[in-house]
Amino acid sequence: MGTCPRNFSYLNLHGISHRFVAHIHRTEWLCRTKASASCRNSRTLLVASNVPKVYWVEALSTATYLINRLPISGLAQSPWELLFHTLPDYTRLKIFGCSCYPWLKPYVSSKLDGKSKPCVFLGYSLQHKGYRCLDMLTDRVYISRHVLFDEKSFPFTAKSASPSDSIPPLSPVIDLQFPIPNSHSVLPSSPSIHPSSHTPNTSESVSPHNFSPLQSHSSSPSLPGQNIHPMVTRSKNGIFKPKAYTATKHPLSSSLNYVPTTYHQASKFAEWRSAMQAEFNALQSTGTWILVPSSSSQNVVGCKWVFRIKKKPDGTVDRYKARLVAKGFHQKEGLDYQETFSPVAKPVTIRILLTFAVQFNWFLHQLDISNAFLHGDLKEEVFMHQPPGFSDPNFPNHVCQLKKSLYGLKQAPRAWFDKLFQALKSLGFTQSSSDASLFVLKVPVLVIVLVYVDDILVSGPDSSVCNLFIKKLSSLFPVKDLGPLHYFLGLEVQRTNEGLFLHQGKYLMDLLQKTKMEGAKPCSTPLGTTKLDHGGTPLDNPTEYRSIVGGLQYLTWTRPDISFAVNQVCQFMHAPTDSHMQAAKRILRFLKGTPSHGIWFRKGPLTLSAYSDADWAGCTFDRRSTGGFCVFLGSNLVSWSAKKQPTVARSSTEAEYRSLAHTAAEVTWICKVFRDFGFSSSVKPTIWCDNISAISLASNPVFHARTKHVEIDYHYIRELVLANLVTVQYVCSQDQIADIHTKSLSKNRFLFLQSKLSLGTPSLSKLSLRGCKDKDAKS
Structure with missing residues (x-):
């Protein structure tokens, strides 16, 4: 200045x-x-x-x-x-x-x-x-x-005025023109002296009559900013409340359920600091990277910390997990990555394995590989910035040259699967030709390994041989034996003398809470009788709709009764309307009424049967047909589908025939999985269909002249019938179980078919309604 x-x-x-x-x-x-x-x-x-x-x-x-x-x-x-x-x-x-x-x-x-x-x-x-x-x-x-x-007015500026002869000047008070309760006690004009030009003196004596006009309003002189309103407030009584910082998401104190999003937030909590330190130590112990000087020719990718709270099936905190993730979107194809595909276990394979484990009382354990992606070997040169908060003080400007794969890299899943494949191959396992994530060891005793990224299922008739395999695998990777299967990929498993119960109760309740539908009124069917179309008002924010539908898709792992409804709402992901949102919420309301439903796997004859059906021209806006099937292994439902056909069918026979072909392909694939398990059945699989013309077309070539427009690959079912590998038989429409996967049904019809899908509920003594596994129940 x-x-x-x-x-x-x-x-x-x-x-x-x-x-x-x-x-x-x-x-x-x-x-x-x-x-x-x-x-x-x-x-x-x-x-x-x-x-x-x-x-x-x-x-x-x-x-x-x-x-x-x-x-x-x-x-x-x-x-x-x-x-x-x-x-x-x-x-x-x-x-x-x-x-x-x-x-x-x-x-x-x-x-x-x-x-x-x-x-x-x-x-x-x-x-x-x-x-x-x-x-x-x-x-x-x-x-x-x-x-x-x-800018011409200054409220705090002292106003010059002559003092009254009858009334002495008041003590320093700013003339803020406060309202006076009593009209007869209004003061005459008096000068207001600003506190900045007057030093308060507590020992200064003041004549009582100086404040007589204000005694009806306040017993003490007014000070700048003093609240003289007659209302009694908490602050006047000395009660103060801390400010609530609602505009920020940062916690004011440590919270068990708080999940940070940045390193700066996580560094304030001891549990997250220890989780980051443990992850960093694991990276150092496996030799994930070496520090090299940075160069302009390097494509350096970023990295960040990702935090998750791992919970048990009952909802309690298991551990705090901090994971260093590379920003793979910085990678360039051909420069620092090539192939990225990695297989994962199919849901049908998991259900078949559970069926065999229940039927023959097999050993069934779950394994977890700690820091699985960190064990994969990279074939390309990948450079990354040093982790936030863990930079080397001696080389702060160096970058990390990755030797092992890291979460977030595009080729990380493939690199890990290749590493695990080589390890299992060295232990004598062979990869299944029908499911690349299935590995089988037949000598000396059958051992089955099913891989889903870093979660592994181990099963077999001999528990000692399976435990021996776990020990050998532990010598190659840091393996955590989680014991008998009870919680796998969000699927909760309860094994009893009655059989094995598979459900997603915890996941369902979390989805209802996320969508704020936990207090919704339940309904009896997942879909109304009105067919969905493109009508309605477009949603302002379609992200919420897509998030709900995505969550419902994962629920179809254990809820075949909502497959058709989820298929319908999935067809409008690109431009959803309010009517589509109502349909999605109706599915949530249906699930709200049946939160503990799941699939039972029980002992019984292992005969393979399937039901095939189609709803001809059921879609109102493109007139395509919806095909569906459900495959049973004995009384256990292992596979189902509800899918719109890719082309328009010119007749109901053609629609049913195409659905038969898809069902036959699924049955053939399941038979191949059976052979990988070492199981063979002398009974031919049976496909039940409620269309006589489609059955005749599958076995009688005379009808070929009428179906020239049908693609050649759909005649695959005829070859299976002629080869005596599959039997196609008629079932009346009332007993067609696959009808639940092709159309919207009335309440009575839906409940009847739902009871045929091996769905059920666990005993309340073993499992709570929330879907949480009881601590005392034996898995």
């Missing part, structure tokens, strides 16, 4: 009001002290505007704000220009302490409240693009962008 006269012309060129310049010039003589520039300028602002000293923080902040935007002596540039290389905006500068009227609509709680009130300008907000405005009545500071200024 000492250079203000020299900068007047510079400021005026940028739109500064002449009054503001004159205001600075008028108060410049107060700044000539030996204190720092900020202190001098803040004192200038306080004295010139008669703002009380209690607001020295606001004055100091405003002075610093101005200094950062004024040119520096000798450089003709401001600190703002040196830092941001742009001219500061001088049009926002206003006179400190002047009257202002902010727009207070966001702060009021009633529509009848005023939209503004007189305030005092106390500077600029450093966190927002707005002005700080003080309400002298409530001593509250408002922050607003929309403010009207009266």
